[in-house]
Amino acid sequence: MRPLSGVMENKMAASGDSAGCRPNSTEANSKWLDAHYDPMANIHTFSACLALADLHGDGEYKLVVGDLGANGRHPRLKVLKGPSVLTESPLPTLPSAAAAFLMEPHEPRTPALALASGPCVYVYKNLRPYFKFSLPPLPPNPLEQDLWNQAKERSYWGAWQGFGCASRRSRGDSSWPWPSSGGDSRKEEKAFTSWGKQGLWSKQDRIDPLTLKEMLEGIREKAEVPLSVQSLRFLHLELGEMEAFVAQHKNQPIKRQTVITAMTILKKNLADEDAVSCLVLGTENRELLVLDPEAFTVLTKMSLPSVPVFLEVSGQFDVEFWLTAACRDGNIYILRRDSKRPRYCIELSSQPVGLVRIHKTLVVGSTQDMLHSFTHKGKKLWTVPMPAPILTMSLLEQRSRGLQAVMAGLANGEMRIYRDKALLNIIRTPDAVTSICFGRYGREDNTLIMTTRGGGLVIKILKRTAVFGEGAGEAGPPPAQALRLNVPRKTRLYVDQTLREREAGTAMHRAFQMDLYLLRLRAARAYVQALESSLNPVSATLREPLKLHAVVQGLGPTFRLTLHLQNTSAVRPAIGLLVSFLYNESLYALPRAFFKVPMLVPGLSYPMETFVECLSDKGISDIIKVLVLREGQSAPLLSAHINMPVSEGLVAA
C-alpha cells in the first residue's frame, strides 16, 4: 500500500537524521515533525507555481502545483491532498505561476484557482475549468504579415515557378546547379518581393519556405517588433518540415502574443483574509496588468523598464497599493496605485532570485548568494551572506505567534529561515530545494512543503510547542565586542618608544627593510649552495627526481638505519643508482658503506636497511652522511645528513 510506505520512508529518513548526518539535527527535530517524504513524488516546480487553498470549501486545504514535468516536457496541473495526488490534468504549456483567490463575495466562499501558463490564465472553480483569460494580442510586424501573405499565395503560383525552374535548367546554366538551389534563386525571389512591395507583382507574389526562413531571420535580427510564435516555430524547423508547416499555417492570421512571467493576487477593496482579490500579471513585454476578479477585464496597465520576474503586492486595489517587481535587468521597481511608471527603483548589483515582502520591508535574494533587505522606499537595511547559491525564497507566516520570516532554499541542501538578519532555523534536506511553501495544509496550520531538484516532496509540520528564538549572538554585535579589555596604563617607556617611533619612523623602517633583504639574500645563497652540492634529500634535477628519507631506530650500541628512497618521476624508472655512507670510522662501523640500489619503480618507496654499530663508549655522537650517486658521476644526486643519537646502551653500561 503506497501511502503507508510513504510514512515508513519518512520514519526511516527521520531515524537516519538522528543517526548523525545532520549537525544540528537536535535543534531541527525540536521544531519540525517529519510528516512525509517521498523522493519519487515526481514534482518539478518553483515556489511561484505552488499554492495552498481550500478549494472545496471543506476546511481541508489542498496543494496546487503547476508541475513543469521532468525536463519541462509534460507540464501538468496537480492537486495534492495530504501526501497523495488528488487530481492531475495536462497543461498546454509550461506554467509560470499558480494562485488561489476569491472571485466573488457571495457564499460559499470557495476560492478559485488561477494558473498562468503561456499567454493565458486558466481559472478553475471546484477544480473544474471555469474561465480562460488570454492576454490581449499585440500588433504584429507588418513585414512579417506581408511575408506570410506571400507564402500563402505561393500555392497558386507553384506550377508557374516549376516551369521557370525547368526552363532555367533546360538552358543549361552551369552557374546554377539545381539541387543546391542556393543564393541565386533567393536573390531572384527577393527581387520579386521588393517589387511586390511596390505593387508591381501584387498578384503573383510568392516565396518558397527557404526564402521565407531567410527573410524572417532578417526581421528577427533587425526589427524592433519581435516575431510571432508562428514564425519563431517555423524558424526552428528542418528543411523537410517547412513545406507542411507553411501549408498548415498559411491561412491562420499572424498573432503576436506575449507571455505571462509572474502572477500574484491583490485584494480588491477589503483587507480581510477572505476578501475578493484581483490577479496581477507581469508579462514578457514589460507590462503589469491588474485584472478584474469577476469580469476578467484589464483594470489597469502599468509599464516597466524590464521584464518582471517576481511580484509582491500590498494594500488594496481600490484604496492604495504598492506593487514591487523584481526584473530581469537586476533592478527592483516599486509602483503605486496612481503611477503608470515606477516610483522607486532599487538597483541590485546582481540578478534577483527571489523576492519576499514582510510588512513594509522587502527581502531580495541575489545571485551573489546574498539576502538584501530594503524598505518599501528602496532604502537598504541589511545584507546577509549565504553559504551557497539561493535557489528559491518564500514567506513563513506563523499567525498564532505573529511570526513572519523569510525561507531560503540553498543549493547545498539547506533551507534557512531568517527573521530580519537573525537566522532562526536551518533545515537540512536530502536534496536541494527548488520550491517552498508554508501555510495551512490539510487541517494543519503550520505546514512546510518543499519540493526538491530530483522531484521529491517533503512535508514538515511545525510543532505546536516550537518557538523560534533568535540564535544567540546572531543578532547585533558579537558578545566579544562588549568585553572590556584590560589595557595596561601608559608607562614612561611606552611613551618614549612611541615618541621615538614617531620621529625616526623612516629610519627604523629602512633598517628593518635592509635586514630583511640581507636575510633573504642569505637564505637564497644557502639554498643555492645546497642545490649545487646536492645537500638536500630531494633531488631537483629533472632527469632523476628522487626523494630520500632516513630513519634511525634503536638505543645503541647497534642502531638500525632505514633509508626510504622514492622515485618521484611520473613514468621513468631509475636505474644504476648507488648509495654511499660517509662517517667517522673511529666512531661507527657499518657492514656495508657502499651498495647498489635496485631499479626504482616510479612512485614506490623502497626501504633499505642497514645496521650501524657505535664503537665509542664516551657518549659521543656524530653525523653520518648518506649520498645517492649515479653510476659514473662523481657529484652526488642527493645527500642527507643523519644526526645519530647517543648510544645509550654503552653509556648505561
Added chain:
Amino acid sequence: MGLLDKLSGLLGLKKKEVHVLCLGLDNSGKTTIINKLKPSNAQTQDIVPTIGFSIEKFKTSSLAFTVFDMSGQGRYRNLWEHYYKEGQAIIFVIDSSDRLRMVVAKEELDILLNHPDIKHRRIPILFFANKMDLRDAVTSVKVSQLLSLENIKDKPWHICASDAIKGEGLQEGVDWLQDQIQAVKT
C-alpha cells in the same frame, strides 16, 4: 445521607463516578464518539467543532462516566494539561485516514505521556483508531505502530478500530476501559 449512599453503593444501585479525558487532534471524532456513547434519546444530530471543552455524562453497566471532551484544535490543545490531574482514564482518538498528521498525533501523545501529572500514574489509556469507514484509513495495528504504542510500558492501554458514525467498535473499547477502572479501584 452517608449511610444511604453507602447502602445504595453496596447494593449496586448508585454507580461509581469516573472522570475521563477525551483527547485527540481536531476532526478526529472525539465529540462524535462521546455522542454515540450517550443514550440514544440524548444524542445530538449535528456535531460542530468543539470550542474549549464540553462535559458529557453517560453510564455503562457499572460506572457513571463524566467525560471532558476537549477541543482538539491547535490553539486549545494547551488547555488539555489543566485537566490531567482530575482524569482517571484517557480516551485518545486518532483519525486513521489522516496519515499526514499521524506525526502530530504522536507528538501530542508524547507530550501527554511525559507530562508530570500523567507520567507516574498508572492511568488506563484507550485509543480509538477512528474513521475506519474511510477508504484511505490505515489499520489499528498500523496506527499503533505509527504512534509507537509499544513503548508505553507502565500504563494499561488498548487500541480499538472504530467507526464513530455507525458506532462500531465503541462498546468494545468502553468495556475494556470499565474493566481497567474497576481493576484499579479494587
